[in-house]
Ligand SMILES: *[C@@H]1O[C@H](CO)[C@@H](O)[C@H](O)[C@H]1NC(C)=O
Ligand SMILES: *[C@@H]1O[C@H](CO)[C@@H](O)[C@H](O)[C@H]1NC(C)=O
Ligand SMILES: *[C@@H]1O[C@H](CO)[C@@H](O)[C@H](O)[C@H]1NC(C)=O
Ligand SMILES: *[C@@H]1O[C@H](CO)[C@@H](O)[C@H](O)[C@H]1NC(C)=O
Ligand SMILES: *[C@@H]1O[C@H](CO)[C@@H](O)[C@H](O)[C@H]1NC(C)=O
Ligand SMILES: *[C@@H]1O[C@H](CO)[C@@H](O)[C@H](O)[C@H]1NC(C)=O
């Protein structure tokens with residue numbers, strides 16, 4: 342009877358010891374995004390370092406980007422755990438239908454009014470809970486959220502070299518310094534490859550395979566750097582992307598989509614975002630919505646046309662005010678051209694996230710991840726609750742689900758481990774009383 346009472350006392354002690362031990366028991370986290378790394382890019386290239394990670398970490402068969410398979414919308418879904426209609430970053434380009442403003446992707450990176458729509462990214466949430474965070478070129482990291490900046494932020498710029506391997510290694514060294522010398526808890530690191538090569542040369546080319554080899558060497562360098570910096574047992578790493586890539590079809594194979602064949606854009610459209618891959622939007626002139634819709638609806642067999650209120654709910658894009666009245670989605674490989682067809686990109690994305698070519702890769706390793714664990718495919722919104730779990734951060738409301746990802750972890754978190762150890766200790770003490 343007495344010992345049962347003591348056991349209860351011991352148990353309650355363990356529970357109440359949570360807050361004390363909480364902070365210290367969480368490992369640091371590095372999220373790396375390789376832009377446009379399609380899920381199968383490592384299958385036709387020799388990638389010894391990625392292969393080793395299959396044994397020493399977690400691999401997902403592939404993961405699903407959100408429905409607008411573009412860089413900024415998808416990266417912001419990863420860092421907020423929200424669908425695009427919830428976070429409002431609906432395009433790579435900041436735009437204003439009234440003024441006709443259209444900013445480039447790089448210029449948009451510094452515009453807080455484009456990113457700060459109420460969904461808090463993990464950097465800010467973590468900082469509000471006492472962690473130190475940084476963003477190295479990660480989209481969204483250069484903006485302020487409710488007036489708060491990310492503790493340390495480097496922002497991508499025009500003319501930035503994408504594929505300089507020396508730079509890539511220096512960036513890793515910089516990030517290692519942030520973790521070891523400045524005690525950062527959470528860092529996001531972004532690389533513009535293999536997206537750049539995928540656009541310029543196409544995904545099924547020797548140039549793309551070469552850049553994957555470079556990425557593989559960089560991952561080898563990263564693992565060495567982690568080891569040299571004594572972070573092997575203290576740092577979790579997630580490697581992922583924002584969308585895949587597909588070869589653009591051209592007039593030698595298909596009837597390309599040119600909207601001016603079907604409607605007079607000048608007369609009917611007030612504002613549009615076209616000539617940007619497989620996804621487009623149009624704001625018709627006053628009273629012209631039905632006319633635009635009718636003109637395009639059955640115009641081309643490989644073009645899907647939606648009025649805003651017809652957009653399938655499972656896309657999770659239709660609710661946001663920035664989505665224009667007419668939304669266009671082309672079949673895989675078809676670009677949506679407005680008046681002229683420019684073959685600028687040999688490869689592109691922006692197509693339906695249900696297409697295998699739009700799926701992206703996911704790997705993870707570190708002290709909290711299992712070895713040799715193959716995860717089933719999941720939606721990229723679920724990376725957010727996983728990151729919160731790893732960092733011991735209370736998540737904001739989000740659209741992800743920890744049940745998608747928690748199987749990757751060796752246990753359910755530092756706190757329980759500590760409590761369990763304490764409990765064992767108490768039982769040992771009790772048996773000797
Ligand atoms: C577009 O610009 C106008 C004029 O500057 C401004 O009043 C309006 O709020 C802007 N719209 C959006 C959605 O930002
Ligand atoms: C963020 O806020 C700081 C301090 O108010 C300001 O100096 C900086 O320009 C802001 N950055 C952006 C991108 O709005
Ligand atoms: C790559 O970057 C390094 C370091 O910034 C620089 O010294 C070198 O000239 C660059 N190489 C090329 C080919 O641009
Ligand atoms: C058009 O497509 C064919 C078949 O994929 C390809 O060989 C050719 O290089 C493409 N031409 C252009 C201009 O992209
Ligand atoms: C476009 O508008 C102009 C001026 O209102 C008109 O003259 C022209 O016929 C229109 N074109 C078409 C194809 O409707
Ligand atoms: C996504 O999460 C937000 C915040 O909890 C919620 O308001 C919204 O309804 C969710 N969306 C869906 C489709 O469940």
Ligand SMILES: [Zn+2]
Nearest residue numbers: 376377412583
């Ligand atoms: Zn991208």
